[in-house]
Amino acid sequence: MNAHPQLTDGGATEGKALPQVPPLARLLRLPEVMDRVGLRRSAIYQRMSEGRFPKSRSLGPKCAVWVEAEINDWIDEIARGNT
Incomplete structure (x- = not known):
């Protein structure tokens, strides 16, 4: 028995790798950004x-958002000590 079944469309793609789907981009509102980075509104805008x-x-x-991947990259940069 195959432990990892493969999805097929009747044999047309059998043996071919399925295309990789990039993760969905998320947009974060200010309260979530503040929670994630530990900064207040004024510090973020400064x-x-x-x-x-x-x-x-x-x-x-009246609606500002941040791209989650950019916030994650910023957090990683701070964690590495590249301030």
Whole structure:
């Protein structure tokens, strides 16, 4: 018995690797960014203006979001000591 069954479409793709699907990009609102990085709103916006924190994106006049992957990269950079 095969421990890892393969999905097939009637034999047309049998033996071929399935294409890799990139992870879905998530957008984070300010409260989640604050929780994840441990900074307050003013510190986040100060660092953004200095170019030391990922820039937010505007989804509307009162809606700012950050790309999760950029926040994760920033956290990894800080953890490595590259401030």
